[in-house]
Amino acid sequence: MRIAIVTDAWAPQVNGVVNTLKATRRQLRASGHAVLMLTPENMRSYACPTYPEIRLAYKPYAKVAAALKAFDPDCIHIATEGPMGLAARRYCLNNGLDFTTAYHTRFPEYLRARFRLPLAISYRWLKWFHRPSKSVMVPTPRMREALERSGFRNVVLWSRGVDTQHFKPGPREELTHERPLYLYVGRVAVEKNIEAFLQMDLPGAKWVIGDGPMREELEAKYPHVRFLGAKTHEMLPAYYNCADVFVFPSRTDTFGLVMIEAMACGVPVAAYPVEGPVDVVAHGKSGVLDEDLSKACFAALGLKRSTVREHALCYSWEEATQQFVRHLHPVRRIKPLPAVRSSIA
Numbered sequence: 001m002r003i004a005i006v007t008d009a010w011a012p013q014v015n016g017v018v019n020t021l022k023a024t025r026r027q028l029r030a031s032g033h034a035v036l037m038l039t040p041e042n043m044r045s046y047a048c049p050t051y052p053e054i055r056l057a058y059k060p061y062a063k064v065a066a067a068l069k070a071f072d073p074d075c076i077h078i079a080t081e082g083p084m085g086l087a088a089r090r091y092c093l094n095n096g097l098d099f100t101t102a103y104h105t106r107f108p109e110y111l112r113a114r115f116r117l118p119l120a121i122s123y124r125w126l127k128w129f130h131r132p133s134k135s136v137m138v139p140t141p142r143m144r145e146a147l148e149r150s151g152f153r154n155v156v157l158w159s160r161g162v163d164t165q166h167f168k169p170g171p172r173e174e175l176t177h178e179r180p181l182y183l184y185v186g187r188v189a190v191e192k193n194i195e196a197f198l199q200m201d202l203p204g205a206k207w208v209i210g211d212g213p214m215r216e217e218l219e220a221k222y223p224h225v226r227f228l229g230a231k232t233h234e235m236l237p238a239y240y241n242c243a244d245v246f247v248f249p250s251r252t253d254t255f256g257l258v259m260i261e262a263m264a265c266g267v268p269v270a271a272y273p274v275e276g277p278v279d280v281v282a283h284g285k286s287g288v289l290d291e292d293l294s295k296a297c298f299a300a301l302g303l304k305r306s307t308v309r310e311h312a313l314c315y316s317w318e319e320a321t322q323q324f325v326r327h328l329h330p331v332r333r334i335k336p337l338p339a340v341r342s343s344i345a
């Protein structure tokens with residue numbers, strides 16, 4: 001098939017959405033599909049408020065419409081709800097084309113944490129965005145249930161995978177003399193609830209890999225924690241393998257791809273028993289889930305790394321991409337709706 005994927009999240013961003021889309025594109029092409037990625041990469045762009053490292057496309061509709069028309073896709077998938085996603089949504093509705101969408105990130109919870117925006121406002125807008133979608137793809141069963149309770153329709157499961165040849169047990173280099181070593185990998189931002197990890201009184205060392213708007217503030221506030229900055233995909237396995245426990249303090253992630261990466265390296269996870277971790281972590285086998293995160297950290301130290309790795313092998317990008325393809329819809333040109341305009345798109 002000819003598959004067009006439209007996304008606001010793309011390199012040089014380093015996050016779970018970008019990693020998921022790159023892995024999916026790789027699997028789709030390996031299966032013989034032609035894939036067009038429409039990203040902000042070659043668009044006029046501006047810095048996302050409070051996230052200057054993220055570039056948002058500026059009025060991308062004309063370029064998105066021209067690219068989709070030229071590619072003539074069999075299926076169109078809109079991965080994000082930003083300017084690129086809005087432009088693709090508008091093009092599809094104006095031309096009577098079916099499309100699918102994905103719900104990768106719990107933006108309402110993030111916006112409430114950062115700007116105190118009421119959840120009802122954000123969810124109302126997201127329901128409007130996803131309403132015409134033939135399939136709203138989400139990563140976990142609990143996320144599907146949560147969106148259906150909020151009034152979303154056509155919600156389907158699109159799981160995630162891990163490259164178990166890249167993320168695998170390796171030499172535990174002595175990059176630190178302090179043990180146990182507790183590791184966090186992800187954005188350094190308020191919505192990740194990272195201070196729940198930094199505040200804990202744990203023996204040993206704490207490392208943080210990642211950047212974000214709170215990094216400078218938290219480095220000054222927690223001088224005993226090593227903030228190592230963002231690391232490339234190629235470098236991450238070495239850091240995972242150094243760790244004794246991977247700590248995932250977020251309460252709002254829809255999945256948490258970094259947890260699978262850590263587990264694939266044999267590193268047990270400590271997390272809260274909330275959406276995301278409860279679907280990814282096998283409690284007592286590949287990690288420990290507890291409302292007391294410090295208890296989870298101590299208990300995770302006793303898990304066998306070989307058992308942790310075994311659980312991670314259940315997740316493959318091949319199977320996840322097969323799910324993705326099953327949920328795609330043919331564009332099925334129908335009578336166009338009245339033209340949709342958007343100052344953002």
